[in-house]
Amino acid sequence: MADAVDMSKIGRAQPAVKRVIRPLFHMLWDIEVEGEENIPTDGPALLCPNHVSVIDSFFVPAVLKRALIYVGKAEYLDDWKTAKLFPALGMIPIDRRGGEHAASALDAARSVLTGGGLFGIYPEGTRSRSGKLHKGHTGAARLAVETGAPLIPVGLVGTREIQPPDKTLPSPFMKATVRFGKPIDTHRYAHRRGDRAVYRQLTDELMYEIQALCGLEYVNTYAGAKAAAPEAPVVPEPTIERRSSADVLKPKPLIGV
Numbered sequence: 001m002a003d004a005v006d007m008s009k010i011g012r013a014q015p016a017v018k019r020v021i022r023p024l025f026h027m028l029w030d031i032e033v034e035g036e037e038n039i040p041t042d043g044p045a046l047l048c049p050n051h052v053s054v055i056d057s058f059f060v061p062a063v064l065k066r067a068l069i070y071v072g073k074a075e076y077l078d079d080w081k082t083a084k085l086f087p088a089l090g091m092i093p094i095d096r097r098g099g100e101h102a103a104s105a106l107d108a109a110r111s112v113l114t115g116g117g118l119f120g121i122y123p124e125g126t127r128s129r130s131g132k133l134h135k136g137h138t139g140a141a142r143l144a145v146e147t148g149a150p151l152i153p154v155g156l157v158g159t160r161e162i163q164p165p166d167k168t169l170p171s172p173f174m175k176a177t178v179r180f181g182k183p184i185d186t187h188r189y190a191h192r193r194g195d196r197a198v199y200r201q202l203t204d205e206l207m208y209e210i211q212a213l214c215g216l217e218y219v220n221t222y223a224g225a226k227a228a229a230p231e232a233p234v235v236p237e238p239t240i241e242r243r244s245s246a247d248v249l250k251p252k253p254l255i256g257v
Helices: 014-028 056-063 074-078 085-089 100-114 139-147 187-192 196-214 245-249
Strands: 030-034 045-049 068-073 091-094 118-120 151-157 175-180
Touching: 014 056, 014 085, 030 056, 045 056, 045 139, 045 196, 056 068, 056 151, 056 175, 068 100, 085 091, 091 100, 100 118, 100 139, 139 151, 139 187, 139 196, 151 196, 187 196
Parallel strands: 030 175, 045 118, 045 151, 068 091, 068 118
Antiparallel strands: 151 175
16 A cells, blocks of 8 residues: 655745745746746646756746645655655655555645645656657646646746756756746546546647647657667568479489480
């Protein structure tokens, strides 16, 4: 059975930290924020950014006035330095093996939304190391339909250049853009809860909007999926020279006569 998430520890340090990192981030980087009016001033909403850099999880909360609770892979908490810090900043750890392993994180997400909070989730499920936008998982759409919260596409531009894959520290004094798209209303699907086709349709619509905001090339594969093995070369079968029936039946000359 999946362990329950202790929500009393999630995000408790975020208000104090935001007062520090909001001006600090704007001092360290040239951050342009577009579409901030699309974030509701109250009530639930799911913020769904593309994910190309570790620093994405800091940039989005840093530019928001409201507190944001979000999910992150449980492996981030393996380090003692982040085990307490990340949950205090608002991260709910999710086990990416899925099924019952991720159930407690999704239950916690529902409680955030039903309580009128902002919840952030990466539809791609993990960071795109290729720098492209990948196919979205349906978890965000399912949460939105179940809770009635709108889906808000978010496009992040420039964060990969600030902190590329495998780089330990971000580079300062560079430009980044955070674009919040118009909310996608999910109330029209309230009568179709549990319909996987609806979740897929909503997710594809969401990824289309994210692509328009971030401008990345879209690839219809999941981030982190292993590339398909190349097909084995086709070896031609040996050919046998064709002979006519007349040739086969032609009498052979006698040897030594």
